[in-house]
Amino acid sequence: MSFFTTVALLVILAIPEGTSQGGQGVPLRCQCLNKERKPIGRLLERVEVIPASSHCTKIEIIATLKKDGGEICLDPEAPWVQRVLRRLDQRTP
Template identity: 65%
Template sequence: MSLITSVALLVFLTIHEASSVGDQGLNLRCRCINKENKPIGRHILLVEVNPANSHCTDIEIIATLKKDGLKVCLDPDAPWVKKVLQRKLGQTL
């Protein structure tokens, strides 16, 4: 095999591996860098809670907004966020 063919094969295999890891939905880092502290409870459509894990030591609370579907990270220590979580979890039970 020529050098160019070998390099092309390695590039192809690397791209294939990267796409298969991405397809599994693995998060290898924290998603929330900035966290919202201001109360926005009435604008929240959906709440997603990601527990701490080996890739991110923080609990991440991600809210999807009603108006535009924007995802916003919430401060899990804020009292209003705890109330929103109780209300949203109460609806699903």
């Protein structure tokens, strides 16, 4: 093999190794780029709070919708979202 072929092969083999950081299912960046501020409380099936981490310095709140199971990001600063979170906190033993 030539030198350039060997280098190209090593580069190709190194690419998957560099992209697999963080383990399976762990996002390497913030998931919420746009956040919903309008009240949609009756449409919510489930709410997941993702705490700040080294990958995203902001708290993210991802809600699953009842109708189609779609996911939407909620603005943690919106008053109605804070009320939903307080209710969820009260229900958690």
